Amino acid sequence: TQLLEQSPQFLSIQEGENLTVYCNSSSVFSSLQWYRQEPGEGPVLLVTVVTGGEVKKLKRLTFQFGDARKDSSLHITAAQPGDTGLYLCAGAFNTGANSKLTFGKGITLSVRP
Amino acid sequence: EAGVAQSPRYKIIEKRQSVAFWCNPISGHATLYWYQQILGQGPKLLIQFQNNGVVDDSQLPKDRFSAERLKGVDSTLKIQPAKLEDSAVYLCASSLEAGEPLEQYFGPGTRLTVT
Numbered sequence: 474t475q476l477l478e479q480s481p482q483f484l485s486i487q488e489g490e491n492l493t494v495y496c497n498s499s500s501v502f503s504s505l506q507w508y509r510q511e512p513g514e515g516p517v518l519l520v521t522v523v524t525g526g527e528v529k530k531l532k533r534l535t536f537q538f539g540d541a542r543k544d545s546s547l548h549i550t551a552a553q554p555g556d557t558g559l560y561l562c563a564g565a566f567n568t569g570a571n572s573k574l575t576f577g578k579g580i581t582l583s584v585r586p
Numbered sequence: 587e588a589g590v591a592q593s594p595r596y597k598i599i600e601k602r603q604s605v606a607f608w609c610n611p612i613s614g615h616a617t618l619y620w621y622q623q624i625l626g627q628g629p630k631l632l633i634q635f636q637n638n639g640v641v642d643d644s645q646l647p648k649d650r651f652s653a654e655r656l657k658g659v660d661s662t663l664k665i666q667p668a669k670l671e672d673s674a675v676y677l678c679a680s681s682l683e684a685g686e687p688l689e690q691y692f693g694p695g696t697r698l699t700v701t
Binding site for chain 2: 504
């Protein structure tokens with residue numbers, strides 16, 4: 474069973490601060506995704522990274538895929554209260570035609586006004 | 587484009603009762619997934635359908651859980667009989683097709699409380 478470790482588990486910051494959170498595994502991902510989930514809703518896909526070393530930006534969010542494709546980071550610049558939510562990483566491990574996603578436990582982010 | 591629809595949104599039952607959840611995926615999406623998300627955890631895959639066939643049900647507790655996807659569109663997930671530890675949010679997701687990279691679209695989930 475492939476495991477994804479996300480850290481930190483909880484983060485509470487002031488509006489305007491920057492933050493970085495992490496997703497790590499001992500296994501190599503064939504692709505990795507980040508989702509944000511708000512209370513009472515399902516996860517919403519933010520980004521998919523496929524190539525080692527890849528960096529993608531989504532407004533104030535920057536996603537990086539490690540060179541060895543075993544880890545990823547999410548950096549948020551000038552956090553806003555609207556960024557509050559549960560951030561989940563999900564890795565796809567190459568199990569052939571029926572590859573599936575394995576989710577981490579998530580990072581609960583609270584941005585105080 | 588309409589998203590993934592699920593019903594009911596909330597359900598409270600007593601242990602040993604049965605319950606069923608319904609999911610309507612995004613139109614044209616061949617692959618459908620049911621996940622269980624326990625409070626404080628990430629979603630755990632229960633079952634994956636490709637059209638109306640089961641691709642992966644290795645983590646489905648088959649003694650009490652069952653799922654079907656008749657006609658390759660809507661799906662139902664049933665629990666009979668429910669246990670206290672089944673309290674969770676049940677998420678349905680769909681994707682255009684299986685394979686890499688997987689990009690899944692989730693419904694709002696059904697929050698089940700077993701008392």
